Each structure stands twice: as structure tokens, then as C-alpha cells.
Amino acid sequence: MQYGTLNRRALLIRSTATAIAAAIGSMVPTRFAFAAWNKAAFEAKTMADAYKGLGAAQAAESGDIQILASDIAENGAVVPLQAVSKIPGTTQISFLVEKNPNMLAALFDIGPDLLPDVTTRIKMGQTSNIIVLVKAGDKYFTATKEIKVTLGGCGG
Amino acid sequence: MMKQPQVIGAVLALIGFAAFTGVIRAEGDNSIESIEKYREALRDGNPAELYEAQGEELWKKKAGPKNASLEACDLGLGAGVTAGAYAQMPRYFKDTDRVQDAESRLLTCMSTLQGIDTAKYVAAAWASPEKDELNALVTFISGESKGVKVTMALDHPKTKVMYELGKRMFYYQGGTHDFSCASCHAQEGMRIRLQELPYLPSQKGAGVAWTSWPAYRVSAGQMWGMQWRLADCFRQQRFPEPIYASDVTVALSTYLAATAAGATMDTPGIKR
Amino acid sequence: MGNPMKIRAASKDGVTDVKVLMSHEMETGFRKDASGATIPAWFIAEITAKLNDKVVMQSQWGPSVSKNPFLAFKIKGGQKGDKVVISWVDNKGDTRTDEATVT
Numbered sequence: 454m455q456y457g458t459l460n461r462r463a464l465l466i467r468s469t470a471t472a473i474a475a476a477i478g479s480m481v482p483t484r485f486a487f488a489a490w491n492k493a494a495f496e497a498k499t500m501a502d503a504y505k506g507l508g509a510a511q512a513a514e515s516g517d518i519q520i521l522a523s524d525i526a527e528n529g530a531v532v533p534l535q536a537v538s539k540i541p542g543t544t545q546i547s548f549l550v551e552k553n554p555n556m557l558a559a560l561f562d563i564g565p566d567l568l569p570d571v572t573t574r575i576k577m578g579q580t581s582n583i584i585v586l587v588k589a590g591d592k593y594f595t596a597t598k599e600i601k602v603t604l605g606g607c608g609g
Numbered sequence: 610m611m612k613q614p615q616v617i618g619a620v621l622a623l624i625g626f627a628a629f630t631g632v633i634r635a636e637g638d639n640s641i642e643s644i645e646k647y648r649e650a651l652r653d654g655n656p657a658e659l660y661e662a663q664g665e666e667l668w669k670k671k672a673g674p675k676n677a678s679l680e681a682c683d684l685g686l687g688a689g690v691t692a693g694a695y696a697q698m699p700r701y702f703k704d705t706d707r708v709q710d711a712e713s714r715l716l717t718c719m720s721t722l723q724g725i726d727t728a729k730y731v732a733a734a735w736a737s738p739e740k741d742e743l744n745a746l747v748t749f750i751s752g753e754s755k756g757v758k759v760t761m762a763l764d765h766p767k768t769k770v771m772y773e774l775g776k777r778m779f780y781y782q783g784g785t786h787d788f789s790c791a792s793c794h795a796q797e798g799m800r801i802r803l804q805e806l807p808y809l810p811s812q813k814g815a816g817v818a819w820t821s822w823p824a825y826r827v828s829a830g831q832m833w834g835m836q837w838r839l840a841d842c843f844r845q846q847r848f849p850e851p852i853y854a855s856d857v858t859v860a861l862s863t864y865l866a867a868t869a870a871g872a873t874m875d876t877p878g879i880k881r
Numbered sequence: 882m883g884n885p886m887k888i889r890a891a892s893k894d895g896v897t898d899v900k901v902l903m904s905h906e907m908e909t910g911f912r913k914d915a916s917g918a919t920i921p922a923w924f925i926a927e928i929t930a931k932l933n934d935k936v937v938m939q940s941q942w943g944p945s946v947s948k949n950p951f952l953a954f955k956i957k958g959g960q961k962g963d964k965v966v967i968s969w970v971d972n973k974g975d976t977r978t979d980e981a982t983v984t
Contacts, residue, residue, distance in 0.1 A: 490926045490972075495943040523647035525640060527881040531827040531947045533650035550945060554911070558945035561954070566937040568896065572953035576909065576945050603802070604828060604881075656949035658887050659904045830906075830948040 494557050500584075503549055503556045509586060509593040515540060518585050518596035529577040529602035536585040536596075538569035545588035546571055552581035577602045648879075657748055657825035657877035660832040664749025667742055673723030682718035684711070684750065695754035696874050699863045701765040708771040710862045711747050712836045713854035731853045735837055747834040748823045751876035759819065759874060761867045768863065771856070775864025778857055779809070788846035790861070804881065809865065816872030819865050824878035832877075835862055883969070883977030890965040890983040897959030897983055899930065901952040901967050909944040924972055925950060931966040932959050959983055 494506025504512065521535040536546050546569060547560040558575045569587075580601045587594045668679045668691075684694035685702065699710040705717055719725045733739035763769060782789040793799060794809040808814035823834040833841075839858050843851050851858050884904035891898050903925060910922025922944050930938040937956050959965075961983055968978040 489939075490941055495941070523643050523650060525643040525647060527644055527647050528828045530830065531651065533647070533951070535953075553945055555943055555945060557943055559940065559942045562939040564937055564939070566932065566935065566957050568955040568957060570955050571940075572951070573942075574947040574951045576907075576947050654900055654902050654951040654953070656902060656904075656951075658902055659884070659949060662885060662887065825949075 512593035512595045515594035518587050520585050520596055520598040525601045528604050531574045532577050533574050535572040538587045540587055540589045542589040543569040543587055547586040549584040550577055550581050552579050651879050655879045660745045660748040661752045664745035667746050673725040675724035677722050679718050681722055684714055691753040693754050693757045695751045696757040696759050699859050701768050708767050708859055710859045711750050712834055713859055715746050716854055744832045744834050748832055748877045751823050754874045757874050759870050759872050761870050771860045771863040772867050775860035778861055784847035786847050815865050815868035819869035820872050820874045821878035824880045826880050828881055883975050886979040888967055888981035890981050892959050892961055892983050897956040899954055899965055903950045907946055907948045925969045926972045928969045932956050933964050
């Protein structure tokens with residue numbers, strides 16, 4: 454009986470502590486200096502949610518998006534990735550990593566003064582498909598490329 | 610006597626095996642090409658450049674009790690001359706009467722010019738602010754020798770001693786696993802997973818190794834000088850950790866650099 | 882104020898090629914330190930590029946972008962002597978702005 458009470462109390466304390474920790478956790482990171490960061494898209498844990506966050510309703514596969522990257526990345530911590538869109542009127546290019554816990558890695562707004570040709574380096578936790586999502590007008594297009602990772606890049 | 614189906618089975622197995630190995634060989638070639646492409650992409654925009662810039666700032670910054678910069682530091686080519694100095698190190702220095710590598714020499718200059726007590730820098734952990742400074746400085750110094758051929762003056766008796774000591778250390782087996790540097794680096798065509806292990810006793814192999822460190826290690830996001838690289842080899846050999854800039858480390862660098870003579874510095878480098 | 886960036890901008894045939902190396906930890910928020918505590922996410926979230934005084938590119942990143950990030954893009958136009966200004970803001974509100982002259 455005594456043991457039972459102790460267990461319940463311990464559980465209560467632990468669950469309260471967890472709740473507080475969770476509340477604190479949700480407050481971090483603190484404010485952003487701008488409101489534009491697409492939280493919904495960047496914190497999405499499924500492709501569908503990432504697309505939704507980006508406002509991409511339906512995306513059609515397109516052969517006019519070039520993904521320039523090595524088939525094998527020696528280390529997943531740094532994977533160079535370049536995308537060139539030949540679709541006229543491209544206004545946005547996004548990089549998504551299918552097997553990363555948060556799929557959206559980066560998005561680029563292609564203004565009138567920019568060529569639709571962007572490069573960055575991303576972290577890949579494991580071998581995965583890379584999806585480049587292009588917005589042109591109000592339509593969305595995708596291209597996919599698998600990149601093999603010999604050493605995952607997200608661990609400590 | 611083998612029955613008909615068994616013979617057919619054996620022949621099919623042979624054909625299958627031949628085809629299989631053929632496929633593996635072809636895929637292997639593509640893998641190497643892919644990895645080369647990956648490494649090439651990394652070279653354009655090497656985070657080591659950030660450390661180079663930091664190192665240059667530290668070189669020019671007034672610091673220590675003497676409130677002086679390192680700009681009068683003699684790396685072997687005269688006070689303050691950084692261009693081409695790394696490509697001639699380790700070397701003998703008259704003022705300290707010993708053979709020193711770049712990192713050891715930086716400690717000397719920090720002590721004599723700036724009045725800094727360098728014991729703290731020597732003892733500090735690899736990922737500490739003190740070692741960060743030294744790594745940035747040696748990265749900057751190495752960058753000042755980019756494109757310069759390695760030339761070692763081996764005439765001084767102390768340099769000869771260090772060379773021989775380094776060579777002996779290279780082959781010295783010890784630690785719990787009886788490893789030596791030679792265990793990994795004294796056979797042609799060795800590799801660990803996808804990382805080639807250069808054959809260091811040859812000019813070619815030593816050249817590949819010596820001219821590419823200090824390097825930014827992508828996997829760790831860290832800038833490694835040769836001291837760190839050697840210390841990590843010791844760790845992998847299950848040897849005790851060498852003291853930063855101690856004689857054994859300078860000796861190994863002397864042996865390596867002398868063997869590499871003629872190769873062109875391509876520092877700071879970038880590695881996986 | 883964040884650490885300095887390295888910016889290279891070169892103009893050729895009517896296109897200005899810009900390459901930027903930024904100094905930033907880009908913590909994912911998934912790693913744990915030696916004591917087992919989770920290292921909080923810390924990453925560059927928004928980047929703005931200007932050619933002289935005009936904004937030419939805006940980009941948003943998540944923590945999946947590599948540590949010490951590299952960024953390359955191409956501006957239509959631009960010529961030798963123009964100024965390229967890159968600014969970033971991270972999720973803690975820290976900022977950094979650097980500029981380079983187009984060669």
C-alpha cells in the first residue's frame with residue numbers, strides 16, 4: 454500500500470516536471486527577428502506537411518529541374534547540392550531530404566534579378582532521396598535524386 | 610561422375626559469379642568517380658578559409674602582458690615573414706637551439722613576443738578556445754605557403770637527429786595493440802572504409818599527406834593542424850596522448866616533411 | 882554579432898557569381914552533449930542578399946543546412962565595382978552583415 458502511494462507520487466512529480474520541461478522547451482528558440490520564417494514548413498515531419506507549409510498543393514514531376522550533386526557523399530554532415538530550374542517563371546526553389554527528421558532543408562526566393570540556380574550544403578542523416586521543389590507561377594514541380602551517404606551526418 | 614543437371618548447375622553458377630564480379634567492378638569505378646566529384650565540390654568554398662581569416666586577425670592582434678602582436682615572429686625566413694615559411698618547416702632555430710614545427714614556433718613567439726604563459730595552451734583540450742586560437746594561427750600560416758614547394762634544410766645536426774627519431778617513431782610498435790604508424794601507413798594501397806591511407810615512406814605518399822594538413826574536417830566541423838592530426842593517430846594506435854608540440858611530434862613531422870620534399874603545399878585542405 | 886563571412890563575387894558575361902562561406906554552428910537540436918543534455922537548435926534562419934541597395938535574394942534555412950554553411954547564387958547583371966551585401970539572422974536573433982566588391 455505504501456509502495457503504491459509512493460509510486461503514484463513519484464509519477465505525479467515526474468509527469469509535472471516533464472510538463473514544465475516541455476513548456477520551457479516549446480518556448481525555445483525565442484523570438485525571431487522577423488516573422489517571415491516558415492515555421493510550419495521547416496518543422497514539418499512528413500513530406501505532406503512540408504508541402505502544405507510551402508503552399509504546394511500538387512507538384513508534378515519535371516525534367517526541367519536539374520539536381521547537380523555527387524551520387525555519393527563521403528560524409529552526410531556536408532552534402533553539396535545545386536539546383537538549376539529551367540522552368541520559366543521560377544519564383545522559388547526548395548530542397549527537401551526525404552529521410553531527414555525535418556524534411557525541408559532550405560528554400561530560396563528567386564527574385565527577378567536572380568538566375569534560378571542555387572547551391573548550398575546540407576546535412577543528411579542517411580542515404581535518402583533529395584527532392585527539389587520548384588514554384589513557377591502558381592504551379593509546383595519536383596525532381597528527385599538519390600544521394601548515398603557513407604557516414605550519416607546528424608549524430609554527435 | 611557428375612550428373613548432367615549438376616554440370617549445368619555448376620556452369621550457370623560460374624557464369625553468374627563472373628557476371629556478378631563484373632558488375633561489382635563497374636560499380637566500384639563509379640563509386641570512386643562519385644567520391645572524387647564530392648571532394649571536388651567541397652574544395653570550392655572551404656570552411657578552412659574562415660579559420661585562415663581568424664588566424665590572420667590573431668597574428669595581427671595585440672595580446673598578452675606585453676600587449677604585442679605576433680607580427681615580429683620569425684618562422685625561419687626572418688621576423689614577420691609568413692610567405693613560404695610553412696613549406697620549410699620543421700626547421701632548426703638558433704634562438705631556441707632546437708628543431709621546431711609551426712605550432713611549436715607559434716608557442717615560442719607567443720611567449721617571447723607577447724609574454725603569454727603558454728603552458729595553458731599546451732595543456733588545453735583540442736576543442737578549447739586556446740587550441741582554437743592555435744589552430745586558426747597555424748591555418749593562416751599554412752595558407753601563406755599555398756602553392757609553395759616543400760624544401761627542408763637537413764644539414765643541421767639537430768635536424769638530422771629529429772629526422773632519424775621521427776623515422777624510428779614511425780616504425781615503433783607499442784601500445785595495447787602493438788600498432789605503429791607503419792601499421793597503417795607503410796603498405797601500398799591501404800584504406801579504412803573509403804579513406805585512403807597514403808604510403809608515407811615514399812615521396813609521393815608523404816607528399817599527399819604533408820601538403821594537405823592543416824585541413825578542415827567536414828565530419829567533425831573542426832579545423833585540424835598537424836599536431837591534432839598526429840595526436841589523433843596516437844589515439845587510434847592506442848598510444849598515450851603526446852604532449853602538444855613535444856619533440857616526438859616535431860620529429861614525426863620532420864621525417865614526414867623531409868620525405869615529402871618537392872611536393873607542393875595545398876593548404877589549408879579539406880577532408881571528409 | 883556573428884562571426885565574419887567570406888564573400889566572393891565575380892562578374893562575367895552579364896552574370897555575377899556570388900559565393901559565400903558563413904561561420905555558424907548550425908546545431909540541429911538533436912545532438913546531446915557529454916552529460917547527455919540536448920544541445921538546443923541554433924541555426925541561420927534567414928539570409929538576404931543585396932546588389933548595391935537592391936535586395937536580389939532571400940533565403941530561409943532550417944538546421945539541416947551544414948555547419949559553416951556555403952551558399953552560391955547568380956545575379957542577373959552586376960558589374961565590377963558593385964557591392965554585394967549579405968545579411969543573416971539566426972533563430973536566437975543574432976545577426977551578421979558583410980559585404981564584398983564585385984571583381
